[in-house]
Amino acid sequence: MKDLKFAVIGGGFMGKAHSIALATYPMYVWPTPYYPQRELIVEINDMLAAESGQRFGFNRAGTDWRQAVEDPEIDVIDVLVPNVLHYDVVMAAIEAGKHVICEKPLALDGDKARRMADAAEAAGIVNQVGFNWRLTPAIQLAKKLIDEGAIGEIRSVRSFWLGEFFNDPSVPLVWRFQKEQAGSGALGDIGSHAIDFSRFLAGEITEVQGVQQHFIKERPLPGGTGTGVVEVDDATAFMVRFESGATGYIESSWAAPGHKSDAGFEITGSTGSLSFTWERMSELRFYDGRDAADRQGYRTILVGPPHPYGEHFWPVPGYQISYSDTKVIQILDFIQAVSGEKAAPQTTFRDGLRSTLVEEAVMESARTGQWTKVARD
Template identity: 40%
Template sequence: MRKIGIGLIGTGFMGKSHAMAWRAAASFSGDVQPVLVSVADIDGAAAERAAAQFGFQRWTSQWQDLIEDPEIDVISITSPNRFHAEQSLAAIAAGKHVHCEKPLAPNSETAERMARAAAEAGVVTQVGFNYVKNPLLKLAKQMIANGELGEITGFRGIHAEDFMASPELPWSWRLDPSGGAGAVADLGSHILGMARFLLGPISGMFADLDTVVKARPEKAGSATMKAVEVDDIARLTVKFARGCSGQIEANWVASGHKMQLGFEVTGSKGALIFNQERFNELQFFRNTDTESRNGFTTIVAGPDHAPYGLFCPAPGHQIGFNDLKTIEMLEFIQSIMQGKAQGPDFQEAWEIQKLVDAALRSSRERSWVTP
């Protein structure tokens, strides 16, 4: 059995998700066994706790230790955005495969440099757009490609959450402009990536970005306010290279929404509706139905939608967020073994970052732009 050594950078929300996914992937990966070698966090105590909780062989407070560790083949990066480039490029230079959370970089120029470095080094990369790993999203993509919706006429997409809604929430790394844009990068990259996954390249856009909360407490309980320089809401009108148009929104101050990542695709023969808050369901409408019997049909996730069956033998029992992350890591292992990306990889993340940059430029110039 071949073993692949894993080094994890970061122990926050996504760090824990990565650790659980790598552990779970070991149950399904056949002749390839991911081994949790080491975990790094600037907070050494957090790294030590994560090592004990998830079964890493060792821990460190210096991420560079993972790059230099000969037993580590894969670097899994879940650090704040502004560190992604430095850590990824160091791992690539050391000949290690890299999984990095999104957004890949603060701008498309840096993302391009990362993608080119990975290609030249011959390492396999993956970026954490795990929502497109949903078996029902793959079904939706297949249905669109097969022509079941006919000619595509429109797309409406949204990623809205409320974790930044309170103006009392203190300034944090998410608002640091050195890490890139705000909601349009953090949430928008997901729905932009999903739009590309389903319908292909976006050839033009007009964007309106808005900062709703202009200043936040410098830290919890502080009366000192710090200006917010990134967007809270992004509204985009887009044109797809295939010919249809659409609207996309990214919003992290959407009170009441915890995970409204969804889309509606309309076509000449039917439509699809999806919402991540009920991500084991896909709504399908066929306009061949008689008027007295028309309406959306609910497609419920089950073993017929691979790889759902790895997790549960019964339809309708549902898979969860961390299962999507496990699927992501399983496909990454397959990519490493095959020597080619299944995506989304650094190249695709660069394409998505071009769209984020285009949104910033369009909003600033108040004009249509080509990514």
């Protein structure tokens, strides 16, 4: 077994999530061809770097991502910085021959995302976007059932990611609310997950018609020195057409009272249906229209060892897994690709590009009020 040394670029919420996954990975996945080593964490200043290094259990801490990229001891660059910085860090890491993980959205626009995907593929490095939501065992089981024909031909898809965490107007005007820093708001931040698992389950999206809403026009500036304009969407909804001929609807909002972390889907097929919500993430609801008439209805499948990735967690179905466990699955998917056990992770930069192209088409449709074709990757 070899060490695979990670440099995590960025702390905060995602730094915590990725550090927990790296730390707990060998407790769930054993034996493993590579042992993920928390080698280096990079933060914006010395104080935060020292704090994050101690808190998250890294061997070293620093403030210069360029040094991390150039460090010959580092095998993997894990990019968790604001969206606007993804391109520069990722491209430098690819040029240095490092394997790369990048949080979503991959880039601010399709052109940059395409350059990132093309460069990673040309360099032959393992590349992954943080679409961990599709790696949830219940969603993986849904894909298995669809591929086996359990619901017949997909006819319609309704996907969503609804939260209320930015419905509070007192939340300061951080980078997520600035278009030049984030690219988009709820659409890119959480809607990208709904786009990704919709594509994963039902195939490529070819055309969209969308609307975007801005509920909170201004927010207080950090430090209490006045207010600033919110430049991105609080909610985006759009109709979709899939390459298969299926149709659907995708909705994302971070200002939806009553929804804490409500992501999921309803998929209707010719012979059955599937339903899932992240707030009950260890459950998949399955309806089989071929059941006898006197016993038809949704059944609830409790995810456990018999299901995709379930064998790595608890020995009894229904014991539940958590958000951080899906990040463990993400690291497993990545390490399997590095070791050659699989050709590539499930969620490569190419998937990040395709999500970005859907997002761009949605924003253009919202601007024009017309159905808009999704650009080819």
